Amino acid sequence: MLKLNHVKKTFNPGTPDEKTALSDITLHVKPGDFITIIGANGAGKSTLFNAICGVFYTDSGSIVLDGRDITMTPDYHRARMIGHLFQDPMRGTAPDMTIEENLALAAGLGGWLSVISRKERQLFREKLALLDMGLEDRMGHRVGLLSGGQRQALTLLMATFSTPKLLLLDEHTAALDPGTAEKVLKLTRETVADNHLTCMMITHNMQSALELGNRTIMMEGGRIIYDTEGEERSHLTVQDLTERFRTASGRALDNDRMLLGVTG
Amino acid sequence: MELSKILSLGQTALELGLMNALVVLALFLSYSMLNVCDLSTDGCFTLGAAVGAMVALAGHPFLSIPAAMCAGMASGFLTALLQTRMGVDSLLSGIVVNTGLYSVNIAIMGGKSLINLNKTPTAFSMLKDFLKDSVPALKGYETLLIALLAVFLVGLFLVLFLRTRLGLAVRATGNNPDMVRSSSINPIFTTTVGLTISNSFTALSGCLLAQSQKSADVNIGSGMLTVALASLLIGGVFFGRKRIPLRVFGAAVGAFLFRLVYTIALRFNMPTFMLKATSSVIVILAMFIPYLKKQYPNFARRMAVRRAGRGPKAC
Numbered sequence: 001m002l003k004l005n006h007v008k009k010t011f012n013p014g015t016p017d018e019k020t021a022l023s024d025i026t027l028h029v030k031p032g033d034f035i036t037i038i039g040a041n042g043a044g045k046s047t048l049f050n051a052i053c054g055v056f057y058t059d060s061g062s063i064v065l066d067g068r069d070i071t072m073t074p075d076y077h078r079a080r081m082i083g084h085l086f087q088d089p090m091r092g093t094a095p096d097m098t099i100e101e102n103l104a105l106a107a108g109l110g111g112w113l114s115v116i117s118r119k120e121r122q123l124f125r126e127k128l129a130l131l132d133m134g135l136e137d138r139m140g141h142r143v144g145l146l147s148g149g150q151r152q153a154l155t156l157l158m159a160t161f162s163t164p165k166l167l168l169l170d171e172h173t174a175a176l177d178p179g180t181a182e183k184v185l186k187l188t189r190e191t192v193a194d195n196h197l198t199c200m201m202i203t204h205n206m207q208s209a210l211e212l213g214n215r216t217i218m219m220e221g222g223r224i225i226y227d228t229e230g231e232e233r234s235h236l237t238v239q240d241l242t243e244r245f246r247t248a249s250g251r252a253l254d255n256d257r258m259l260l261g262v263t264g
Numbered sequence: 265m266e267l268s269k270i271l272s273l274g275q276t277a278l279e280l281g282l283m284n285a286l287v288v289l290a291l292f293l294s295y296s297m298l299n300v301c302d303l304s305t306d307g308c309f310t311l312g313a314a315v316g317a318m319v320a321l322a323g324h325p326f327l328s329i330p331a332a333m334c335a336g337m338a339s340g341f342l343t344a345l346l347q348t349r350m351g352v353d354s355l356l357s358g359i360v361v362n363t364g365l366y367s368v369n370i371a372i373m374g375g376k377s378l379i380n381l382n383k384t385p386t387a388f389s390m391l392k393d394f395l396k397d398s399v400p401a402l403k404g405y406e407t408l409l410i411a412l413l414a415v416f417l418v419g420l421f422l423v424l425f426l427r428t429r430l431g432l433a434v435r436a437t438g439n440n441p442d443m444v445r446s447s448s449i450n451p452i453f454t455t456t457v458g459l460t461i462s463n464s465f466t467a468l469s470g471c472l473l474a475q476s477q478k479s480a481d482v483n484i485g486s487g488m489l490t491v492a493l494a495s496l497l498i499g500g501v502f503f504g505r506k507r508i509p510l511r512v513f514g515a516a517v518g519a520f521l522f523r524l525v526y527t528i529a530l531r532f533n534m535p536t537f538m539l540k541a542t543s544s545v546i547v548i549l550a551m552f553i554p555y556l557k558k559q560y561p562n563f564a565r566r567m568a569v570r571r572a573g574r575g576p577k578a579c
Contacts, residue, residue, distance in 0.1 A: 079448040094439035101432050105447045112430040
């Protein structure tokens with residue numbers, strides 16, 4: 001499905017600010033995998049997603065998605081195959097445009113000069129109704145008027161509208177209140193299951209990192225320091241994970257948010 | 265003042281307002297929708313005037329209008345190219361094109377800075393002759409009719425265009441470029457399309473103004489951006505948060521209102537040369553008032569603290 005081979009990225013090379021964000025990442029994602037990714041701040045989790053999405057080009061190594069080498073493919077081309085959700089609910093939608101207009105752009109149906117047809121409108125309405133947030137009756141409202149949770153649910157719908165090969169979730173519930181986060185997470189799980197999506201999710205919640213998905217990766221200093229799935233993973237506890245982190249990275253996990261298991 | 269004189273003044277304000285409205289609609293697309301402040305507007309306006317005048321002078325009164333629009337499109341395309349593909353800052357690319365266009369415009373006008381169209385047939389003079397012979401009731405309204413038609417067509421085009429998927433993509437580019445990219449659309453493409461279209465309207469406006477006043481000079485467009493921006497912001501006061509068709513209408517109304525206020529000010533002996541200062545002040549006020557509204561409460565609180573002598577000493 002997705003293959004990263006020796007991917008490297010250094011920011012500001014040759015300056016005092018030089019930072020190796022990804023050092024030699026090799027990762028094979030199988031079709032249908034749901035991978036949760038954990039790690040302290042600055043471990044390179046988001047950078048890994050940005051590399052996959054094409055926010056920047058990597059220094060070396062290759063990225064292959066579904067048999068196609070996308071290492072040098074521009075981000076907007078990759079977007080056809082990869083959905084990406086961020087922590088900030090504002091990033092995925094255009095606030096001054098209506099729900100319907102946002103969906104129409106994301107759906108990408110019809111040619112450049114086509115307008116939103118009645119059939120498309122009906123389709124949007126049905127999809128919005130599945131979110132169970134009453135958005136189907138507010139299709140003419142500006143997205144800027146929606147709450148963070150509603151915007152994030154809409155972004156999820158937009159990112160998965162034309163089923164992507166890969167869905168990247170970058171702490172997409174971290175900025176929401178616990179109740180809403182729960183709801184968006186449930187929607188995410190359903191969307192991933194219904195569409196048989198391959199999915200990678202960054203989380204700060206070690207508990208949900210173990211509960212969700214079928215595989216967990218731990219990152220530190222731009223490397224993957226622990227990768228577990230199947231039998232071994234099913235017996236893991238949060239305690240084991242923190243212990244793993246200490247032995248693999250040689251230091252204690254000093255992130256309160258991770259230890260306390262704040263939703264995210 | 266007699267009624268006929270007031271009407272005639274109103275008509276002049278309407279004519280000039282409608283012609284400016286074309287630039288305002290261009291800015292509506294580039295500034296309000298695409299969120300690019302296109303500083304090449306002045307030069308592009310003159311470019312339209314120059315190309316329109318020269319093509320009319322060459323004996324093609326009708327061809328002059330599409331020719332001017334094509335020239336505007338080329339200029340807009342260049343402005344877009346500089347900021348999307350050549351690493352020039354968005355504002356700077358407009359300034360650079362604007363400066364370059366000054367020479368280009370003089371070159372187009374055959375090295376002269378003024379072109380006289382007094383005896384040249386144009387769409388205006390031809391419609392004037394036609395009205396005189398066939399529809400005497402509309403005599404003297406040729407400028408108004410052509411300007412009205414142009415604004416109507418451009419406004420209609422904008423309303424329809426902004427409903428298409430390409431139009432939505434242009435709007436989203438000004439709103440959230442990240443979202444455009446994640447919708448598999450290249451924002452470079454939408455920026456280029458938006459600026460190309462908007463500059464064709466600017467050039468159309470220049471062409472029509474030059475032909476209606478029977479002369480084109482190299483400074484015809486100077487200050488046009490500020491005048492149009494003032495009109496756009498005036499229109500936005502009334503129709504800012506409404507739906508697109510109303511906002512397009514508001515942009516045109518803003519151009520008329522601006523001209524009307526200006527015409528009235530002229531009646532009260534304001535010298536002609538004050539036009540540009542007036543437009544500058546309007547733009548400043550339109551930007552400053554919302555800012556003040558947001559900042560004043562904090563300012564008032566700070567002053568209250570200072571008066572009570574509890575705050576840090578002023579340094």
